[in-house]
Amino acid sequence: MLDTFEILTTSGVVLWSRAYVPVGANIINSLIRDVFIEERIQPQSEDSSSKPTYRKDGYTLKWTSEKDLGLIFVAVYQSLVHLTWIDKLLDNVRALFTGLYGEQLKKEHTSVVSCEKFAPYFERQMQELEGQSDASSSTAPNAKLTPPSTDNDSAEESSPKQPNLLKPQRPLYDTSADSTPVPTPDTSRPNTPGQSHLLTGRPKLGQKLSRRDKKKAAGLNSAPASSGDEAGTKRKGKGAAAKKNRVWGEFGADEEDDSVLDYSQSDLRDDASANEALEEIKPETWGRKTNKGQFVLKDLDEEMDQIIAEQNAKKQSSTASASGGLVGSSLGAIGGLFRNVVGGKTLTKEDLAKSLKGMEEHLLKKNVAREAAVRLCESVERDLMGLKTSSFTTVESTIRTSMEKALTKMLTPTSSLDLLREIQTVNASGRPYVLSIVGVNGVGKSTNLSKIAFFLLQNHHRVLVAAADTFRSGAVEQLRVHVRNLKELSKREGGEVDLFEKGYGKDAANIAADAVVHASKSNFNVVLIDTAGRRHNDQRLMSSLEKFGKLAKPDKILMVGEALVGSDSVAQARNFNASFGPGRGLDGFVISKCDTVGDMVGTLVSMVHATGIPVVFLGVGQHYADLRGLNVGNVCRLLMN
């Protein structure tokens, strides 16, 4: 069963929600964080038949979005349940909601959308789709859902017999009742479905609740009869009354005729505001005359189908317009050329394709791996499809700014990367800070390790360098030279550095663990562990990293990647990230040899793109001091020009 359905804006305001079982706000928050902001989970392309899913804490979330209006539609249900009709529901609700409230949503300077009346539409959709899936499940479990227009007739026919199908129609009757002179008492009751239903369900057992949620839940439990429940039962109770009105026999028809045709009386009785309301609402918009001359309210289903059909037609026409006739296309081409210069052009896939190809090539020239370049271009395309270019901007420049934005967003780290700060925090808890460095052969692991050591020594830390590369001959000696140099350099600064070595051939993980123990005994506050270089696609070599991670328990694992590497960077980053076993990954990248590539710093982008892990340091020269932090704006500028 569906747990929660929410319609929210990109600015974070929930416009409409229906909760059958309360779901913690953190579920949807983590969806937004992981999918929309950090883009950890790549959404599938638009034309694939099923909507993307996201799983968290035993819930499955499906979503769709309306970019122009900045809307996100999210459906949450428990992963144990298999719901086939969620995709259809999301599509229909999106079409309905944008059709009904599109005008309101376009208004600026407000976050309020009065969509209280949306509940019956939603309920109707739910019932329809659920009913369909029930019916189809007896014949074929995965039968394709038929469009609602075909089976609506049957639903309409059956509607008078089924009271539960009638129930949601009542609020629509309310809307029309606004114009009748004497409103029935229950019409004035505001319809607040989201809040009222929040209270009916019980939270799932074992679900993590925030402090606030717990408090809220406690408050609710203490109140014996919540207003929401009351409203729910009341509505059910009144279902019978509503039903009576719905029977279009003699009584119902007479009543309607009275209320509609009696304009003169309403004029006499009502004040000016009511008159205005009457004038605004044309009878055609909310009902029609039957051939007998009786006025019949428009059915909810009809209206719903109409809206959905309208929206779908709009979508189709926008895609079809590109492939018009010969004359139309040539005229369109001239107009398109003109608009391309002046702006105000609605971007389609065809418009973007050529410029995006160029952008992709440009990125490839900057040494971005093909996979990353293609995916970046795809995300830009998703971002721009259906948008209007602003005046006096070409398609190219629009793509450029969008790409720049995408790059900035990707390279900007989520959390702070202040190494000194972290060391301080860890040391405060009484143990040394352990940093280890991994990477492919010859990328500069030992060099960058000594650069980091130099940086830490300048900040008066006591650093222990552990030589856990027990494989390559000369590795320990190399570190010994580095440590000797650093000792000389740091004498004046006041830092202290030492080497921890156990010779060759021993198990690296054990040496690392011993080094940490030794450091905490002899009062070092930072341990830097150098590891042997290994090929990232060699299972045998990579498997030892998991043991290493478990024994040494590094606070931070940095991977060194060289800026010179091409499309292999993606695989390197992925494999190293996965090699520490579940629950542990890399914490950052050090991109070495940046001074040798000029403006072709694409490796940075490929690595971050493949893993979502930030770049912590850049190696920009041969000296100990040539270590830099990342300046996102600068890198973006280098990549874009």
Added chain:
Amino acid sequence: MAWYDEDSWATAAFAPKLSTIIVVGLITFLVPIFLHYLAYRRAAASAKATKGILLIGPSGAGKTAFLTTAERKSIAQTHTSTAPLTIRATLPSPHVPASAAFRAPGDPSFERARSFNLTDTPGHGKLRRFATSKLNDTLGLCGIIFVVDAAYISEDPGLVETSEYLHDTLLALQKRAASSSKSGREAKELPVLIAANKLDLFTALPPHLAKLQLEKAISRVRRSRAKGLKNSGATLSEGDDGGADEESEWLGEWGEGEFEFTQLEEVGVTVSVAGGNLVGGEKVDVDAWWEWVAERL
């Protein structure tokens, strides 16, 4: 025909002709009107730019919740924002905007003074560029509310995240003031309110403690920034523009000693702290924030 001829324009201008009198009369009347119109338009444009309050702060502090409360007087459900949002808000009734303190409640300009633009920005680490771009675009901006989760900053990770964002924000404000004083204009005062939200929670720090904690944390941030590595910017682009503005890189008095919010007053940034709670608790209690907003309007 030269200008000194009998029927040239110079002679005509001084001749007692009806046309000359009419033209002179028109000029005499129209020029002052025109000048007034020009001057008034400019003054009106700057006065008309609606006052704006900017909401910033780390994710989950309650920025969007405050925005919705300001707009619809009740709490709306919110989630993590991914886009900024500007709304027209009205100051709730017991509070009187400082610029209209002498006006009667029925006065239309009193009502106008009460409405302002409230801008919400996403607080997620990757999306802070929205907030920084809004900081630089200061037309009509008359205050910044930095929303803080008072319960979250009672523990270390939260305190670090919040203080770093606050440090960056204040540094941006200081740089803004420095650049505007360099170009000769007087820096517009831009007050900051640190709104300690979620005071209904048991672990929440009271406002004065939150202020102390943040000051301490900011001095720690400042210290580690001073020691940290240089940025890659200058090296990669091979232009030496780094280090040009060394002194404006540090927040407060040359970045030495302990940081206090009062150090920023000399660059026109007054920082005040007020507590409140939005969701949860007995009722929405943000009167202190509204009072602060009222003083700024």
